[in-house]
Every structure is written in structure tokens, then in C-alpha cells.
Amino acid sequence: MSTLQVPKLTRRGFCMCCVGIASAGVAGGWLSPREAYAEAHQLVGMIRGAAAKADITTYKLRGNVAVLEGSGGNIAVFAGKHGKVMIDAGITATQPKIEQALADLGRQPVTHLVNTHWHFDHADGNEWIHAAGAKIIAHENTKKRLMQTQRVEDWDYSFPPSPAGAIPSETFATDQHVDFEGCKLHLICYEPAHTDSDIGVHFVEQNILHTGDTYWNGIYPFIDYSTGGSIDGKIAACAKSLSMVDDKTIVIPGHGAPVSNKAELKAFHDMMVSVRDNVAALKAKGMSVGEVVAAGPTAAFDKFWGKFVITPGLFTELVYEGV
Incomplete structure (x- = not known):
């Protein structure tokens, strides 16, 4: 157990980096970064396999809130007197280890x-x-997506409808203030950003914000255009989150080091704005996506942000699609 540690990119994260290796620098090669990303790695199966081997690391935050790292996205847990509240469920392959982490809380x-x-x-x-x-x-869009077959083109994968037990029984489409197990939560609806189903969860009394995948800490993010995402939506979602946090807020990103803060969230927002503007300027000149990738519009950020699953080339392609 750790308390308010600031985790570095873990060995688990480095294993995931190999997803992006083949697509680095392929602008002039046989496959685009997007094609290499999907084709070379059978991404969904690889992530499920990695999750089955992953350990779950628990970081205790404050006010009985903890974050579990290691099963897909970062999972937040509030442990109340009579019950627990989870934010996100992770990947089924990690169930035994998540159960143990929950029992430890x-x-x-x-x-x-x-x-x-x-x-x-x-x-x-x-x-x-x-x-x-x-x-x-x-x-409500999460329920809709889980009930139907969903094709994610960039993963070259179609997800079948989820089983009945996995479907949300309670949905909403505007911000909600709820109290679960004595924990006051502000459920924040973002406009379409990473997908068209994104929400954030603010633990009000603890001053902790879980942003879901609208924020990836220290790494380039994925944008799922297949189910409503966009670069402008990602930027707007980050701006909305920034308007709700202060210097004492603990920010939990969807991916990346799970204990973050306002300054790191702002750096992510500013990076996306700069890359969007760079790519938009090149696209406005009539340059193809391959030419824009080759021009390196992310170069100023690659050393810090380009070390994980989403490579500079793939991120450039994702931004290009939305400008």
C-alpha cells in the first residue's frame, strides 16, 4: 500500500509501450501509424493478455478514497462504512487481483x-x-454503446453487445449530484471528447477528480472517432475539468500515472492545443495526412508525451482527422 505516491511509468507501462514501437517513424514506410497500431499487435487481445498477468497497485489518497492501477484504466474506490463505490471496472482478467485489492480496503x-x-x-x-x-x-450513451455491437476502426476490432449483467441500470445525460454510501459525488457530463459517453467523477468532500479518459497523464491520448470522440472535444473536456479543480485537487487520469494534479492536467491541455493548431495549419496548406505526420508537428512534445502506447505518428493522425 502507498499513500499519495506519485508513480512513475511502471514496468507494466513499458510492456504496453511495445504496442507503439513498430509504428514509430513509419511515415515513409509501408503502413501508416494507425494501420501499424492495429494490424501489428492485435491490440485488444494483447491488452487482455497483459491484464491477466498484471499486478494491481493500490494508492491510498484521502477521505477513504484509493486508486487501483493495473487493470486497464485507473480505478477509484471509496470505502464507506457499509459499502464501497467503484469508479470504473477494469478488465475481467484481473478480477481475482481486484477482489483482493478491494478486500484489503x-x-x-x-x-x-x-x-x-x-x-x-x-x-x-x-x-x-x-x-x-x-x-x-x-x-446514457455508455448504456447504448454496451447494448450494441461497437466497431472501433483504429483498433481494427468490433466489440459484441455486452451481457445483460454488464449493462448500466441507471443512466443520465446531464450533471448529477449524488450521495453513495455517504460519499458526495458530482457526476460531470463532458461533451463528446474521448468518446460520446465520457463523464468525470468529483469526490466533493475529498476534492478528488477522476477524469476518465478525457485526460491521460504524461502520454499521448487515444481519441475514438468511431464512437463520437474528437480532438476539440478532448480539449474542451480538459478545460471543463480545469475549471473545477484547484491546486489541492488530486486528479485521477484514465491512463498514465494515477495520482496527478492541476498543473499536470493543464500541461496535457496545453499540449493538445499546440498539436491541434500545428496539425491544422499544415492541413490547411493542403498537406496529406502522411505529409503532416512526416513534418513532425508533435516534435516539441515527443520526448515527454510520446513514450507510451499512442505514438507521435498515430496521435498526429488522430488530430488530423478532427481538424
């Missing part, structure tokens, strides 16, 4: 699960957590 059952969006690395565990007694709460 107390004997209370999980009574509520909030999904930050529909993606499998955040909602794959819905079914087993619901079977254990939790009510699932999410944006």
Missing part, C-alpha cells in the same frame, strides 16, 4: 459502480461486479 461489498465511458478497459468488469451486488451507473 475493507470487508464492505461494492454497492455502486460508475463507468466513466463504455470502452472495454473501463467497463469489461461490469458483469462480475454487478453479480457481486453493485448497481451500475453511467452516461
Whole structure:
């Protein structure tokens, strides 16, 4: 157990980096960064396999809130007197290790699960957590996406409809203020950003904000255009989050080092604005996506942000699609 540690990119993270290696520098090669990303690595299967081997690391924050790292997206947990509230469910392959991490936080059952969006690395565990007694709460578009086949082109993968037990039973489309197990939560609806189903979760009394995948800490983010995402939406979501935090807020990103803050969130926002503007200027000159990738519009940021799954070339392509 750790308390308010600032984790570095872990060995688990470095293993995930190999997803991006083949696509680095392919602008003049046989595959685009996007094609290499999907084709060379069978991404979804690889992530499930990595999750099965991953350890779960728990960081205790404050006010009975902790964050679990290692099962897909970062998972937040509030341990109340009679029950626990989870923010995101992770990947099913890590169920035994998540169960142990939850038990280490107390004997209370999980009574509520909030999904930050529909993606499998955040909602794959819905079914087993619901079977254990939790009510699932999410944006209405998360329910819609989970009930239907979803094609994510950039992953070259079609997700089948989720089983009945994984479907949220309570949904919303505007900001909500709720009290689960004595924990006051502000459920924040973002406009379409990473997907069209994104929410943030503010633990009001603890001053902790879980941003879901609208924020990736220290790494270039994925944008799922197949299910409503956009670069402008990502930027707007970060701006909305920034308007809600202060210098004492603990920020939990969807991916990357799980304990973050306002300054790091702002750096992520500013990076996306700069890259968007760089790519838009090149596209306005009539340059093709390959030419823009070759021009290196992310170069000033690559050393810091380009060390994980989403390579500079792929991120450039994602931005290009939205400007």
C-alpha cells in the first residue's frame, strides 16, 4: 500500500509501450501509424493478455478514497462504512487481483459502480461486479454503446453487445449530484471528447477528480472517432475539468500515472492545443495526412508525451482527422 505516491511509468507501462514501437517513424514506410497500431499487435487481445498477468497497485489518497492501477484504466474506490463505490471496472482478467485489492480496503461489498465511458478497459468488469451486488451507473450513451455491437476502426476490432449483467441500470445525460454510501459525488457530463459517453467523477468532500479518459497523464491520448470522440472535444473536456479543480485537487487520469494534479492536467491541455493548431495549419496548406505526420508537428512534445502506447505518428493522425 502507498499513500499519495506519485508513480512513475511502471514496468507494466513499458510492456504496453511495445504496442507503439513498430509504428514509430513509419511515415515513409509501408503502413501508416494507425494501420501499424492495429494490424501489428492485435491490440485488444494483447491488452487482455497483459491484464491477466498484471499486478494491481493500490494508492491510498484521502477521505477513504484509493486508486487501483493495473487493470486497464485507473480505478477509484471509496470505502464507506457499509459499502464501497467503484469508479470504473477494469478488465475481467484481473478480477481475482481486484477482489483482493478491494478486500484489503475493507470487508464492505461494492454497492455502486460508475463507468466513466463504455470502452472495454473501463467497463469489461461490469458483469462480475454487478453479480457481486453493485448497481451500475453511467452516461446514457455508455448504456447504448454496451447494448450494441461497437466497431472501433483504429483498433481494427468490433466489440459484441455486452451481457445483460454488464449493462448500466441507471443512466443520465446531464450533471448529477449524488450521495453513495455517504460519499458526495458530482457526476460531470463532458461533451463528446474521448468518446460520446465520457463523464468525470468529483469526490466533493475529498476534492478528488477522476477524469476518465478525457485526460491521460504524461502520454499521448487515444481519441475514438468511431464512437463520437474528437480532438476539440478532448480539449474542451480538459478545460471543463480545469475549471473545477484547484491546486489541492488530486486528479485521477484514465491512463498514465494515477495520482496527478492541476498543473499536470493543464500541461496535457496545453499540449493538445499546440498539436491541434500545428496539425491544422499544415492541413490547411493542403498537406496529406502522411505529409503532416512526416513534418513532425508533435516534435516539441515527443520526448515527454510520446513514450507510451499512442505514438507521435498515430496521435498526429488522430488530430488530423478532427481538424
